[in-house]
Amino acid sequence: MISFRFLLCVLFLSLFTSRGQDMRLIEYLEAKEFYKDFLSIHSNFHQTEHHSLHYLKWGKDTDPAILWLHGSYSNAIEIEPFASDLLNANFQVLSVDYYGHGLTQALHYQCSLETLLDGISSLLNDLKIDKVIIGGFSRGGYIA
Numbered sequence: 001m002i003s004f005r006f007l008l009c010v011l012f013l014s015l016f017t018s019r020g021q022d023m024r025l026i027e028y029l030e031a032k033e034f035y036k037d038f039l040s041i042h043s044n045f046h047q048t049e050h051h052s053l054h055y056l057k058w059g060k061d062t063d064p065a066i067l068w069l070h071g072s073y074s075n076a077i078e079i080e081p082f083a084s085d086l087l088n089a090n091f092q093v094l095s096v097d098y099y100g101h102g103l104t105q106a107l108h109y110q111c112s113l114e115t116l117l118d119g120i121s122s123l124l125n126d127l128k129i130d131k132v133i134i135g136g137f138s139r140g141g142y143i144a
Contacts, residue, residue, distance in 0.1 A: 043103070046126060048119035050111070054103035055123060058083045059092030065129045067120070068095040071138030075102030078137065094127075096120060113143065 042056045056076045068079040076095035083093045100106035136144040
């Protein structure tokens with residue numbers, strides 16, 4: 001026979017778990033809204049010869065540019081925690097998603113590193129950026 005205490009514990013835990021799920025859902029919805037707002041401000045696409053390349057941009061067009069290249073299994077948002085410091089130092093910050101990463105779709109054919117670099121060069125030309133400081137992490141460091 002199930003004891004009253006056991007039933008009370010199950011009831012209490014189910015209420016606590018349900019409340020925890022509600023809180024996680026609220027946190028998720030708030031984070032989703034924050035991300036949507038973030039993208040509306042910083043997210044852009046550039047049409048290259050081969051594909052539509054997604055990139056993030058912070059800062060003024062007149063400031064010197066820093067181009068960030070993300071690491072393997074990452075995406076353009078990787079630089080976000082450091083973007084405000086770079087803005088305070090009067091830089092504009094650009095960060096691209098490689099093909100098949102972040103919001104840049106994968107190509108339907110085999111592409112090379114040169115394809116990505118052509119896309120980045122096209123982006124910089126379109127934004128009228130003649131000089132850029134290039135940095136990266138992991139694979140992005142190698143590409144830089």
